[in-house]
Amino acid sequence: MVFYLVGLGLGGPKDVTVKGLEVIKSASRIYLEAYTSILSCGKDELEAFYGKPVTLADRDMVEQDSETLLADAKELDVAFLVIGDPFGATTHSDLILRAVDKNIPYKVVHNASIMNAIGCCGLQLYNFGETVSIVFWTDTWKPDSFYDKIESNLQRGLHTLCLLDIKVKEQSIENLMRGRKVYEPPRYMTANTACKQLLQVIDNKALNNIKTKLQPDSMCVALSRIGWDNQKIVASKLKDLVNCDIGPPLHSLVIAGEMHPLEEDFLAQFKLVAENSE
Structure with missing residues (x-):
């Protein structure tokens, strides 16, 4: 028997591959x-599309109770169903290593993820450098170490995909310290927030006489709900995207x-959207 990791793609139920659907139909347990x-x-x-029950696996189950997932x-x-591609998050690599440690056979069914679908904005995938993650800042914690990767990419003329923070089933510091299983409402970083934080990083670097390529x-591109029927893409200056509404999550930047002239020509169609939305 096998532990399958099945990518679902970025949209709805029908984005699953034929191979992935066959696995789901034959599986005894689905997470x-x-x-x-x-x-x-x-x-x-x-569940209606698969014709089978599906169990939600939250962060606690995947990271702290993998025994339940791998049982039997x-x-x-x-x-184990993953939105996008199974290797889109390091958590899933760790889950595979746990299966290997238990001598449980595994197979992966790949699918589209933001890592390749980002090409929909017209910027060529082979011109992208290292991907970065931007996290929510707090009053006392404002990390900017990710910026070095952006700077390195820009120095080489490469584009940067910024994955934006997701807070699901997170506890406040007080509840965490008190051991209370009380969770904060889900939060999804918008491209606007990411742009504000990037502008602050630029200002902070300038105060320390550090020159930045950014x-x-x-020019930046804000994207929302890529792979959905109502996806939106807006290309504009970093400072202008702070106030540009691209709708509900998920967002990327x-x-x-x-840019090659072909990339500039493709991106131009999304600049028009930006101008119309102002």
Whole structure:
């Protein structure tokens, strides 16, 4: 028997591959990883499409109770469903290592993820450098170490995909310290917030006489709900995207490096959207 990791793609139930659907139909237990991304539909719609019950696997179950996920996987097929591609998050690599440690066979069914679908904005995938993650700042914690990777990419003329923070089933410091299983409402970073934080990083660098390739006038692309029917893409200057509404989550941000004329021509269609929205 096998522990399957099945990518669901970025949209709704029908984005699953034929191979992935066959695995799901034959699996004895089905789990849906429910904290690193979101789909355009709910669990009920997935169950209706699959014709089988699906159990939500939150962060606690995946990271702290993997025994539940892997239980009986030597005797029956277990399908672990991941929005996007199974290797889109390091958590899933760790889960595979746990299966290997228990001598449980595993197979991966790949699918589209933001890592390749980002090409929809017209910037060529082979011109992207290292991907970065931007986290929510707090009053006392404002990390900016990710910026070094953006700067390195820009120095080489490469684009940067910025993955934006998701807070699902998070505890406040007080509840965490008191051991109370009380969780904060889900929060999804917008491209606007990411741009504000990037502008602050630029200002902080300037105060310390550090020159940056990234500037308020740098071309960036804000994207929302990629792979959904209502996806939106807006290209504009970094400073202008702070006030540009691209709708509900999930959002991503791309910082453009040096562009080929073909990339510039493709991106132009989204600049028009930006102008119309102002």
